[in-house]
Amino acid sequence: MSGLAPSSTFFTEPPHWQWLIIFYFFIGGLAGGTYVLAALIDFFGRTIDRPLARLGYYVAFPATVVSGLLLIVDLTRPLRFWHMLLESNTWQPMLKTYSPMSVGSWALLLFGAVTLVSFLAALGDAGRLRWRWLARLRPPTIAGGLVAVVGAALGFFIASYTGVLLAVTNRPIWSDTTVLGLNFLLSSASTSAALLVLLAWFRWRVTFGIHALERFDAWVLVVELLALIALVVSLGEVARVWLGAWGALLLVGVVILGIVLPLVLLWRTLRFTRAGVATAVASVLVLVGGFIFRIVVVLSSEQATRGMGA
Amino acid sequence: MAEPMGFFTDTTVCIGCKACEVACKEWNQLPASNGGRNTLSGDSYDNTRTLDGIHWRHVQFIEQFDETRQNGRWLLMSDVCKHCVQAGCMEVCPTGAIIRTEFDTVVIQSDVCNGCRDCIGACPFGVIGINPASNTAQKCTLCYDRLKAGLEPACSKACPTDSIVFGTIADLKKLAAARVDQLHGQGETRAYLYGADDTMLGGLNSFFLLLDRPEVYRLPPDPKMPSRNLAPGSIWSALGALLVGLMGVVSFRMRGGREAEIAERERREEAA
Numbered sequence: 001m002s003g004l005a006p007s008s009t010f011f012t013e014p015p016h017w018q019w020l021i022i023f024y025f026f027i028g029g030l031a032g033g034t035y036v037l038a039a040l041i042d043f044f045g046r047t048i049d050r051p052l053a054r055l056g057y058y059v060a061f062p063a064t065v066v067s068g069l070l071l072i073v074d075l076t077r078p079l080r081f082w083h084m085l086l087e088s089n090t091w092q093p094m095l096k097t098y099s100p101m102s103v104g105s106w107a108l109l110l111f112g113a114v115t116l117v118s119f120l121a122a123l124g125d126a127g128r129l130r131w132r133w134l135a136r137l138r139p140p141t142i143a144g145g146l147v148a149v150v151g152a153a154l155g156f157f158i159a160s161y162t163g164v165l166l167a168v169t170n171r172p173i174w175s176d177t178t179v180l181g182l183n184f185l186l187s188s189a190s191t192s193a194a195l196l197v198l199l200a201w202f203r204w205r206v207t208f209g210i211h212a213l214e215r216f217d218a219w220v221l222v223v224e225l226l227a228l229i230a231l232v233v234s235l236g237e238v239a240r241v242w243l244g245a246w247g248a249l250l251l252v253g254v255v256i257l258g259i260v261l262p263l264v265l266l267w268r269t270l271r272f273t274r275a276g277v278a279t280a281v282a283s284v285l286v287l288v289g290g291f292i293f294r295i296v297v298v299l300s301s302e303q304a305t306r307g308m309g310a
Numbered sequence: 311m312a313e314p315m316g317f318f319t320d321t322t323v324c325i326g327c328k329a330c331e332v333a334c335k336e337w338n339q340l341p342a343s344n345g346g347r348n349t350l351s352g353d354s355y356d357n358t359r360t361l362d363g364i365h366w367r368h369v370q371f372i373e374q375f376d377e378t379r380q381n382g383r384w385l386l387m388s389d390v391c392k393h394c395v396q397a398g399c400m401e402v403c404p405t406g407a408i409i410r411t412e413f414d415t416v417v418i419q420s421d422v423c424n425g426c427r428d429c430i431g432a433c434p435f436g437v438i439g440i441n442p443a444s445n446t447a448q449k450c451t452l453c454y455d456r457l458k459a460g461l462e463p464a465c466s467k468a469c470p471t472d473s474i475v476f477g478t479i480a481d482l483k484k485l486a487a488a489r490v491d492q493l494h495g496q497g498e499t500r501a502y503l504y505g506a507d508d509t510m511l512g513g514l515n516s517f518f519l520l521l522d523r524p525e526v527y528r529l530p531p532d533p534k535m536p537s538r539n540l541a542p543g544s545i546w547s548a549l550g551a552l553l554v555g556l557m558g559v560v561s562f563r564m565r566g567g568r569e570a571e572i573a574e575r576e577r578r579e580e581a582a
Contacts, residue, residue, distance in 0.1 A: 005525065012431065013437075098537055164547060
């Protein structure tokens with residue numbers, strides 16, 4: 001037990017956040033990211049892009065519901081999930097602004113409400129519901145604009161707070177850096193754009209706003225790569241934990257398959273303009289890479305023990 | 311509020327009898343490991359191995375022998391929740407289950423905890439675990455129920471060598487300082503206190519007298535609060551959100567001639 005651990009974080013115990021949480025980080029990121037993109041398209045896209053934004057709203061709400069369910073099932077006392085929101089003894093609201101999980105619980109609840117409104121508005125807009133007035137809850141109306149602004153702000157929060165939550169512990173890797181929230185946010189943005197491109201490609205096979213989404217995705221992937229480098233640098237000595245299988249997975253699964261290869265494919269499609277199979281492949285790779293990133297971040301810390309890095 | 315109470319654990323007089331572990335388990339009705347079919351660790355007399363939801367005291371057996379095994383010593387230490395004045399577990403707990411009591415101790419209310427396990431990863435000392443009997447996060451309560459009744463905690467009551475001393479923090483600090491002086495006077499100059507002053511997490515209400523570096527006792531040399539990363543982590547995220555938003559706006563606004571052309575062509579193809 002000679003302890004020359006690179007950080008005091010190696011003296012802690014893992015919380016056993018595993019696959020349910022990995023899926024939440026991924027799906028929650030998609031919920032936040034697709035909503036933000038849908039709102040951006042509604043505000044800054046063209047009328048022709050509105051169906052694309054609708055796709056975003058269609059994804060965001062179910063993904064938020066699934067996120068909540070994953071989190072509840074992961075509790076060791078699931079029926080007490082509401083203790084995050086109300087003090088169980090006093091029925092007063094339970095909120096700690098300095099606890100990311102506490103703020104996150106409220107954010108997820110509110111985001112669920114907003115994504116539901118936008119989900120219904122999108123259905124109304126598409127003529128799939130009898131109540132056409134629902135479409136007024138979507139930009140460009142003032143009410144719709146308000147909903148989208150609040151939703152996009154919450155979406156950004158949902159996409160990034162999970163990384164901050166991990167940092168606000170004392171576990172190896174997670175709390176040895178402060179950029180995980182940024183990493184998660186960027187990964188949520190790229191995977192969400194990829195998912196929308198993929199869905200749009202399946203649905204219409206034509207470019208419309210897909211081209212703008214792909215260009216956005218390419219930019220985000222470049223920033224994501226830089227942020228990943230920043231993550232490793234900020235970990236310093238602790239990054240030694242990744243010298244091995246986790247590092248290999250990070251390099252191959254996240255960097256090469258999830259960032260570099262899609263960038264090459266996107267560069268081609270962006271030059272040759274037509275959304276083709278390469279578009280779909282790039283999107284799938286970005287999604288896979290984003291998922292693997294969360295696996296590496298969560299499980300490599302979960303498995304870090306007192307002996308490691310020593 | 312009553313006076314702050316805590317433990318002073320003097321590792322130099324611990325004999326490794328584990329009476330504290332047993333007393334703790336009995337009083338707090340903690341279940342056995344693996345339904346009573348515990349395995350042996352196989353490398354020392356330490357078969358408890360770690361603090362967790364069903365082990366709130368843990369006697370560590372640290373064997374320090376050289377290659378020839380001619381020279382060596384055993385360091386024994388009864389580990390326990392540190393009842394930090396600045397408690398990381400309490401800080402992150404999203405349900406308010408973790409509270410500070412009138413004795414300045416830190417207690418998890420089992421009827422409130424919903425098992426999110428944030429506290430487990432937030433504790434700088436790896437003290438907390440899920441108790442399978444309640445399926446909630448649990449740890450040493452410094453026998454809150456006994457303190458309420460004017461009794462001392464079960465572990466210190468059972469300790470036959472007074473390695474574990476219970477008392478007011480003020481008294482314990484005096485006692486501990488005197489003990490360090492005594493040991494230094496006897497030539498044991500390695501003796502020092504871990505967590506007794508308020509530089510470590512505002513002070514540990516259960517602090518220790520050690521003879522070697524903290525790492526040797528599996529204690530973090532530099533424990534910190536989880537919230538140290540909150541502000542910088544949030545700022546990075548906010549900057550990221552700004553950048554992502556900008557990239558989105560620019561990408562959807564930047565529609566070159568070629569793109570308009572494609573859109574037009576596709577519209578025509580659709581119509582055709």
